[in-house]
Amino acid sequence: MNREAIEKRLSVRTYVNKPLTQEERMVVEKILKHAETIQTPFGNLIRFFTDHQDTTSDDEAKRIGTYGFIKNAPSFIGGIVNNTFEGIIDFGYVFEAIILDLTRNELGTCWLGGTFQRQAFNNIVNEGEIIPAITPVGYPTDQPSFKERMVRMVIKANRRKPFQEMFFDHDFEHPLTKNHPYNDIFELVQLGPSASNKQPWRILVDENLFHIYLERTPNYATSVPFVMQALDIGIAMQHLEIGFQEIKKNFSRITLPHPQKEGYEYIISYTID
Numbered sequence: 274m275n276r277e278a279i280e281k282r283l284s285v286r287t288y289v290n291k292p293l294t295q296e297e298r299m300v301v302e303k304i305l306k307h308a309e310t311i312q313t314p315f316g317n318l319i320r321f322f323t324d325h326q327d328t329t330s331d332d333e334a335k336r337i338g339t340y341g342f343i344k345n346a347p348s349f350i351g352g353i354v355n356n357t358f359e360g361i362i363d364f365g366y367v368f369e370a371i372i373l374d375l376t377r378n379e380l381g382t383c384w385l386g387g388t389f390q391r392q393a394f395n396n397i398v399n400e401g402e403i404i405p406a407i408t409p410v411g412y413p414t415d416q417p418s419f420k421e422r423m424v425r426m427v428i429k430a431n432r433r434k435p436f437q438e439m440f441f442d443h444d445f446e447h448p449l450t451k452n453h454p455y456n457d458i459f460e461l462v463q464l465g466p467s468a469s470n471k472q473p474w475r476i477l478v479d480e481n482l483f484h485i486y487l488e489r490t491p492n493y494a495t496s497v498p499f500v501m502q503a504l505d506i507g508i509a510m511q512h513l514e515i516g517f518q519e520i521k522k523n524f525s526r527i528t529l530p531h532p533q534k535e536g537y538e539y540i541i542s543y544t545i546d
């Protein structure tokens with residue numbers, strides 16, 4: 274079920290020009306309510322908000338500055354978290370769970386970390402907090418766009434980095450190949466969305482240990498007041514854990530001694546039994 278959502282999700286930037294029904298709004302509320310109960314890796318609390326439009330104009334998109342990038346989105350959702358590196362990872366972790374839940378419910382989404390006006394939501398953000406990202410929510414466009422989506426799916430598959438550039442076996446001298454026993458789990462991480470598709474997550478696996486690192490893209494997203502790529506790490510962690518659940522492995526997140534590599538920033542480790 275979770276794998277299906279990961280495989281199905283893709284960024285939807287054009288929507289059917291129609292408000293969400295009351296039932297769909299309730300589905301969204303339920304998903305957000307559930308998300309607020311998710312224990313985040315670093316313990317930060319996140320508040321979520323919705324922004325539904327009753328008309329079929331793009332007025333709200335104009336107000337929050339997504340107009341042009343995102344077409345006909347009937348609703349938006351977002352969240353607020355402490356603006357710390359770990360807070361942003363936590364946000365990425367939970368927001369991706371929301372995105373996958375919406376995907377399961379046939380609703381289209383698109384992570385937006387850059388192309389919207391944060392100031393449009395100033396009235397709900399306290400000092401020290403930030404809205405790292407929002408997403409439109411709506412009905413993905415149908416038949417003609419479906420084709421487009423299929424094409425995009427193919428392109429997307431080609432756009433993901435190969436395992437050897439992201440994953441390592443025992444040490445950094447041994448890039449991971451596709452015949453590793455945890456191949457399927459790494460595939461779930463590989464499929465994750467990331468800001469500008471930079472895929473900055475790195476994982477070193479050593480038997481039942483997984484060390485997670487961030488390789489920051491130099492000079493990337495310097496105009497936003499937080500570490501954009503920390504969101505990608507949260508997303509990778511969410512996908513990795515879905516993989517552990519799929520093979521029915523219990524896991525713990527823990528800080529451990531770890532191999533080092535220049536340019537790789539250690540985040541956390543997982544042990545599985």
Ligand SMILES: Cc1cc2nc3c(=O)[nH]c(=O)nc-3n(C[C@H](O)[C@H](O)[C@H](O)COP(=O)(O)O)c2cc1C
Pocket residue numbers: 282283284342383384385386387388389406429465466467468469470501504505508
């Ligand atoms: C943290 C994050 C921020 C993103 N910000 C934007 C954005 O500001 N505007 C946009 O159009 N897409 C944004 N995206 C979408 C990515 O471009 C997209 O996920 C990536 O190209 C892979 O394509 P896919 O989502 O269709 O698999 C963002 C994605 C992530 C994970």
